[in-house]
Amino acid sequence: MPSTPTVARPDDVPPDGSDPRCIPHKLTAPLPVGDACVYPAYTPEEQDVWRTLYARLAQLLPGRAADEFLTGLAALDLDHDKIPALAEVSRRLARATGWRIARTPGLLDAHDFFGYLAQRIFPCTDYIRSRRELEYTPAPDCFHDIFGHTPMIMHPRFADFYQKIGQAALACRDPALEEGLTRIYWFTVEFGLVQNPSGLRIFGNGIISSSGETLHSLTPKVEKRRFVPELTARQPYDIWHFQDVLWVVDSFDQLESDFVRWAKSHGLL
Numbered sequence: 388m389p390s391t392p393t394v395a396r397p398d399d400v401p402p403d404g405s406d407p408r409c410i411p412h413k414l415t416a417p418l419p420v421g422d423a424c425v426y427p428a429y430t431p432e433e434q435d436v437w438r439t440l441y442a443r444l445a446q447l448l449p450g451r452a453a454d455e456f457l458t459g460l461a462a463l464d465l466d467h468d469k470i471p472a473l474a475e476v477s478r479r480l481a482r483a484t485g486w487r488i489a490r491t492p493g494l495l496d497a498h499d500f501f502g503y504l505a506q507r508i509f510p511c512t513d514y515i516r517s518r519r520e521l522e523y524t525p526a527p528d529c530f531h532d533i534f535g536h537t538p539m540i541m542h543p544r545f546a547d548f549y550q551k552i553g554q555a556a557l558a559c560r561d562p563a564l565e566e567g568l569t570r571i572y573w574f575t576v577e578f579g580l581v582q583n584p585s586g587l588r589i590f591g592n593g594i595i596s597s598s599g600e601t602l603h604s605l606t607p608k609v610e611k612r613r614f615v616p617e618l619t620a621r622q623p624y625d626i627w628h629f630q631d632v633l634w635v636v637d638s639f640d641q642l643e644s645d646f647v648r649w650a651k652s653h654g655l656l
């Protein structure tokens with residue numbers, strides 16, 4: 388199974404596999420978790436990148452991001468003007484859904500990554516992209532991970548679903564099934580849409596992390612299909628371009644219960 392999908396690449400950026408941030412780490416020792424995550428000595432420039440990204444997204448997301456994402460973001464009460472401490476984010480997640488944060492040096496080997504998810508621990512980077520990469524970064528950074536991923540993990544049903552993805556991935560031995568599971572991950576955690584009472588909204592972080600993809604995803608140029616794991620698992624995706632098909636969950640109850648049904652039908656849970 389490939390490493391966790393990260394962010395959408397704009398159409399004008401060529402693939403570049405040479406970035407060391409894109410090489411998954413195979414762990415030889417456990418990651419620091421929760422209060423063991425030390426706050427780095429960020430430069431004023433790095434803090435300003437966080438401030439800039441936060442301000443940009445805060446303007447874009449109302450009316451586009453899912454109610455559940457915005458509620459989670461508000462409950463996390465992340466600093467707008469400085470990079471949050473992973474230890475503090477971990478404490479807030481733990482109080483809400485029992486999840487914790489581990490500090491990862493970068494992309495993780497898939498088995499290591501899903502092993503942490505299965506234990507309700509989210510591996511999170513603590514470095515931030517450069518100013519040249521405000522719109523796009525080839526690997527996750529702490530803005531992608533903290534701002535983009537942790538708000539949904541504040542939602543109880545999404546939090547349970549996310550753990551079950553990890554458990555199912557660890558149990559998976561069949562490459563074809565792994566591909567289906569990766570597609571389900573991609574089209575939900577990273578590129579999912581949800582039907583909120585007020586309309587179609589984004590909860591996938593691959594979209595939320597990209598202002599271009601955020602604007603593109605809700606247009607009629609993108610075909611929307613109701614999430615059905617058996618069908619979503621068959622839908623190929625292209626990591627280098629904006630998506631032209633996205634899948635919509637009715638609710639996070641539906642997402643979790645349909646995923647569990649699918650995973651059980653394949654002996655993964």
Ligand SMILES: [Fe+2]
Pocket residue numbers: 391392393394527531536577592593
């Ligand atoms: Fe991600």
